[in-house]
Amino acid sequence: MKKNILLIGGSSGIGRKIAENLKKEHEILVASRNGNDLPNVINHFEFDVMKDDIGTLDLPEKIDAFIYCPGSIDLKPFKMLKPENFEKEMHLNFFGLVKSVHGILDKLKATDQASLIFFSTVAVKMGMPFHTSVAAAKGAVEGFAKSLAAEYAPNFRVNVIAPSLTQTPLAAKLLNSEEKKKKMENRHPLKRVGTSEDIAKLAEFLISDESSWMTGQVIGLDGGLSTLNVN
Template sequence: MKKNILLIGGSKGIGLETAKILAPDHNVIIASRSSDNLSDLNVSHLKFDVTKDNIEDLELPETIDGLVYCPGSINLKPFKMLKPEAFVEELQLNFISLVKVVQGLLPKLKNSDQASLVFFSTVAVKVGMPFHTSVAAAKGAIEGFAKALAAEYTPSFRVNVIAPSLTNTELAAKLLSNEDKIKKMNERHPLKRVGEAVDIANMVTFLLSEKSSWMTGQIIGMDGGMSTLNVN
């Protein structure tokens, strides 16, 4: 069945790979600041900045069957160097803007037979890591929010969260900027490589599909084994 899938911030990275997989079979709408990389895809684009715009102002279908919230950040600094404003910025982009989007879309999500919502966290919520205080705090908020939202709105719609480790996207470019860095990051993972955007996109498409219809309120680690295996 052809579904209406809305990707927030889906013009690059994981969102773009997700759109590539979904576009042939579904009505994919990407709401993002840029339409770069979308010219060859059969998708609709709506200009949208999650930190400034209201989702209710967009011309969207009356029914949304799938929602994927892609905006995120990687702001890795020692805690002593982070001002409170940095935590506010991370929370605003990762969490508060997500809340506004979901609230604005509630009527359209409830019009679906059973909509599926997919959010993103980070392995650093489960595994404490130095220099991750601000991003782990913001993503931890998403995990708690998603579980509570899933409980409140079941069975009307499902909510699941993917918690990746380092993934080779534009957002992580500074951490993977040369061969030495790539080799070091590969070795940190039991599967001996960092993630690729398509790895995560495959899980997103599974969570949006009927194949995951008995899954909700889950935090799914896609981290090359980092959060559960100690093989070094």
């Protein structure tokens, strides 16, 4: 069945891969700051989650799936971070998400069972140096997702994907040499970093009716990093 799928921030990286993979089977709506030459079959809305009101967009009356993609990788020692850094992370990763869901609530309720997908990080579960600001924001996302899933079951299914390092434009600085890439690969039991396709495939499953009995889950897609010790 063809679904209306709304992605916030789906013009690059993981979001773009999800949009491109699903565009033949579903109606894809991407709300982001720029279209980045998205295929014509993808409906693009100019939208800045930090400033704009999603209620002003000309969206369909029914949204079957919602994916919130904005994120950041601001890895610094805690002593170098100011409260403003934490506020910025929270606004992008968490408050932008809350405002977006609140703004389309009626459209999500209009479908039989909406699927919502948010993104976290392996650092919430593991605890990693230099991740205090991003892990705090993503931890809020995980708590919000579980509570939302409980409150709106069975009408909404809400799940979170928690990746480890993934090869995307956002992570370019961490993987911009063979030496860095090899070091990051060796940290993972499966000896590679993730790809946008890895994440997109899981998102596609969570959108589909094949995952109709799955909600309130934080799914580690991290090459085994969060659960295996093989070194």
